[in-house]
Amino acid sequence: MADSKDYYEILGVPRDADTDTIRRAFRRKAATLHPDVNKAPDAEEKFKEVNEAYAVLSDEQKRANYDRYGTPDGPAGFGGGYGDVSDIFGGGGFGIDDIFDTFFGGGGRGGQSARRARTRGRDMGIRLTVSLEEAAAGATKTLRYDRLATCETCGGSGTADGGGVKTCPRCHGSGRVVEVRRTVLGQMQTESECPQCHGTGQVVDKPCPDCHGEGRRRVHEEVQVNVPAGVSSGWTTTLGGKGEAGLRGDATGDLVVSVEVEQHERFERRGDDLYCRVTVDALAAIVGTTVSVRGILDGETVAVPIPAGCQFGQEVRVERRGMPHMGRIGRGDLVALVEVTVPTDLTQKQLLEVAGIVAERSLDGDAPADASDDVKAGGASTGKDEAAEHFAGEGWVPKNPFKDAGRKKPTRGTGRSNKGRRR
Numbered sequence: 001m002a003d004s005k006d007y008y009e010i011l012g013v014p015r016d017a018d019t020d021t022i023r024r025a026f027r028r029k030a031a032t033l034h035p036d037v038n039k040a041p042d043a044e045e046k047f048k049e050v051n052e053a054y055a056v057l058s059d060e061q062k063r064a065n066y067d068r069y070g071t072p073d074g075p076a077g078f079g080g081g082y083g084d085v086s087d088i089f090g091g092g093g094f095g096i097d098d099i100f101d102t103f104f105g106g107g108g109r110g111g112q113s114a115r116r117a118r119t120r121g122r123d124m125g126i127r128l129t130v131s132l133e134e135a136a137a138g139a140t141k142t143l144r145y146d147r148l149a150t151c152e153t154c155g156g157s158g159t160a161d162g163g164g165v166k167t168c169p170r171c172h173g174s175g176r177v178v179e180v181r182r183t184v185l186g187q188m189q190t191e192s193e194c195p196q197c198h199g200t201g202q203v204v205d206k207p208c209p210d211c212h213g214e215g216r217r218r219v220h221e222e223v224q225v226n227v228p229a230g231v232s233s234g235w236t237t238t239l240g241g242k243g244e245a246g247l248r249g250d251a252t253g254d255l256v257v258s259v260e261v262e263q264h265e266r267f268e269r270r271g272d273d274l275y276c277r278v279t280v281d282a283l284a285a286i287v288g289t290t291v292s293v294r295g296i297l298d299g300e301t302v303a304v305p306i307p308a309g310c311q312f313g314q315e316v317r318v319e320r321r322g323m324p325h326m327g328r329i330g331r332g333d334l335v336a337l338v339e340v341t342v343p344t345d346l347t348q349k350q351l352l353e354v355a356g357i358v359a360e361r362s363l364d365g366d367a368p369a370d371a372s373d374d375v376k377a378g379g380a381s382t383g384k385d386e387a388a389e390h391f392a393g394e395g396w397v398p399k400n401p402f403k404d405a406g407r408k409k410p411t412r413g414t415g416r417s418n419k420g421r422r423r
């Protein structure tokens with residue numbers, strides 16, 4: 001079965017490709033097929049194929065054999081390319097599992113050993129939380145995290161002075177050891193990670209004392225991240241080369257920063273619109289008023305015009321005072337949800353005036369039900385004098401005299417029959 005595979009086709013390289021091209025093609029393929037990232041059912045099988053192809057094509061002798069005889073093992077189909085017989089017989093710990101794994105796409109052993117062979121640094125992910133104010137204005141944030149960075153002592157080589165990196169003598173640099181043997185079922189091929197170099201294809205003869213030959217060390221990293229104005233949760237940015245450093249100078253991964261915008265105590269964000277609550281005195285709601293709201297941008301004050309006859313729960317929209325649109329001009333709206341509160345701090349004089357209005361409305365005859373509904377507990381029918389008596393009798397003291405609204409007499413009907421008058 002191994003004979004029918006075209007290793008060049010598997011790696012997607014021409015037959016005259018040099019070792020560099022082959023290595024790059026292998027890394028590209030392996031990266032997309034790695035069981036860690038690719039969950040397709042046949043990914044593991046393809047990953048193994050790619051590894052196998054690379055194991056052969058990256059080795060001069062095996063490649064020559066393969067080119068000439070269609071098998072990496074030379075004319076006899078067995079042993080031709082190997083200098084070390086332990087690769088074939090038990091030295092690497094072959095067992096029946098490995099054989100089944102190879103033939104039947106077994107349970108992840110291949111993936112596990114391949115993971116250790118990875119030499120390129122991993123991409124790292126980190127979450128960055130910003131406040132809604134920061135999201136609105138844009139921000140430069142400092143992120144602190146730990147990562148494996150290139151070892152400064154050895155410059156990433158992994159070797160101490162006078163030391164060097166050699167191609168692993170056991171696997172000849174492929175990181176994999178392949179065994180092919182003939183059985184009654186035909187030719188069987190098994191492959192596993194090279195035990196001497198742990199799949200990297202290289203060994204260090206005098207390791208750097210600071211990184212123990214890895215060429216990378218754990219460091220505390222600090223990076224600046226620019227968060228654009230108008231950013232939403234889930235937005236990501238990639239900082240090239242700020243992920244995990246590769247083994248002994250191999251490529252460094254990226255840092256992917258994912259932004260999370262915090263909930264705000266006053267604003268609820270819907271798209272780029274900001275919703276908030278404003279409290280309006282019932283008398284002010286009758287005649288209309290303006291409420292000031294602290295905006296989302298620093299120092300911003302938004303004037304919310306409350307129309308006359310504004311109802312509880314009514315939404316008042318102020319255009320272009322919400323979140324800035326990310327990457328373009330303009331802003332969403334600020335939407336104020338009006339909560340009407342009944343004042344309890346009217347002066348006695350003001351109360352009498354209100355009571356007078358209530359009494360007047362109840363006597364009009366055209367809307368008696370309306371008036372009596374509006375004021376509970378004997379307010380409507382008692383009239384001005386009774387109201388005065390009532391409040392005086394309880395020793396009621398005004399807290400914060402309500403100014404202008406009491407004197408303005410609203411036109412009739414504004415208290416109730418204004419459902420169509422919003423905005």
Ligand SMILES: [Zn+2]
Nearest residue numbers: 151154208211
């Ligand atoms: Zn080092």
Ligand SMILES: [Zn+2]
Nearest residue numbers: 168171194197
């Ligand atoms: Zn090796």
